Amino acid sequence: MEKMQSRLKIGLFMNYLVHGFALIILTQNLIELSANWHSNLATASFVLSGIGIGRLLAYLIMGAISDRFGRKTTLIIGMLSYLIFFIATPFNHQIFLAYLLSIVAGISNSALDSATYPLFTEFNAKSSSNNILIKAFISIGEFILPLMVIFLKDNQMWFGLSFIFPAIILVLNLLNLMTIKFPHASVNANSNLKSQLNLNGKSKIMATSALLVYGYTSMAVMIWFTQWITIFANSIGFNDWSAHFLLSLYSIGSITGVLSSFVLMKKFNLRNHWLLGMNMLATISIATIAFSRITLVSMIFAFLFGFSASGGAMQIALNILLNIFPKHKGIFTGLYFIFGSIASFTVPIITGLLAKFGSPQIVNGDIIVAIVGLISAIVIFETVPQNNDLEKSRNKINNIDSKIVRLLEKRFKVVEDVYAAKKQQNIATKDQSRENVVLKRINEMTNKSEIKGFNQNIFQNIMDNSKKYQELLKTMNKE
């Protein structure tokens, strides 16, 4: 079981490595692709918008499929459609088909999200922090792909190999995931169908609205920054190198933030405080970058902005949303990411309009988005109770119970052998001396003296049931 879970986990993360490739693979190969499509760069870049359309179209449908038909089905839909995208794109010579394929990539993205995020909250008590790590794998994919594209170019190799490589990973991962039994949402650890957050009607509406607004702002604040920071830095007189370096520092900050969030969420129970703190830091950082205009200060705060705005806070907020709606995790994952997709759609338009007033105004706009995000985080902090200890302890008990049930099944299996042996030798079912030996061992094995009696009681009960089972086998054999 443990081994299964790690195979499943690795498989889910590998998908996001591939997804990191998909996010930038069209732009990274745009010159070759536009030649294939017999179009110019401007028309070719229009194809990129298909991904956004595909995501918007598919999120709710994939969310519903995930809740209704299961995470595994949804995951396989996502992986197969990504496979079609990766294999067909480098061979395709028609721009219309290229657009359809980018829609397919968007659909794949939404299927993966609708399956994976809910799944990670369903493993066990601590696994929802894995949702934060997804971000790290996307970043690794986005880091590797450009290197591969440069390598292929330098060695005059076919650009399409950069598509074939993720396709191979997908095929291997399909084989891996198809042979794994997935945890079932309704019987699994913390997917108790009733939310344990106990929000009343009004708080639930407030929290949900704030979380969905946060779905928008958390995405918007990042896109806004990454698209404009270099231009802004140039315009306020930073040299070219520092202007570009700000973005690298942001990425390093982001990875550091993701890893810190992951470790913290696993170890401590301060999810809401962390979300609030991250948003405060993000707002302070972007404001400092906008107003200080000192290179070193901007560098430090670019790192801190990456750490806080892109360090897993978006995933933490999603986990909170899924805690509020445990019965509809797929749908709410979809809804949350729809808000994120609207951000990727609208930010270029809004910043494009702001550009008329100069890039400093664009960065000021990002401060406003950060403040709206901070206000949402405050509303979330005030309305949603901290992931309480009762919930965590019950999740732990659920995990232990599953292990006990497996062991009891094994014990009953051995009792069947005992029954067969006794039948052959014609021995009575009950054996008091053996029971005494069992109870004595239990007494000795139990460390804590206060619970020795309870454990003996439990084992007496087990043996009583074992005798009943043997009697049942007897009557069944007679029939």
Ligand SMILES: O=C(O)C(=O)C[C@]1(C(=O)O)C=C[C@@H](O)C=C1
């Ligand atoms: O050891 C046996 O003889 C059993 O039948 C098994 C077992 C048990 O469950 O441990 C059940 C009934 C006996 O009275 C003693 C022990």
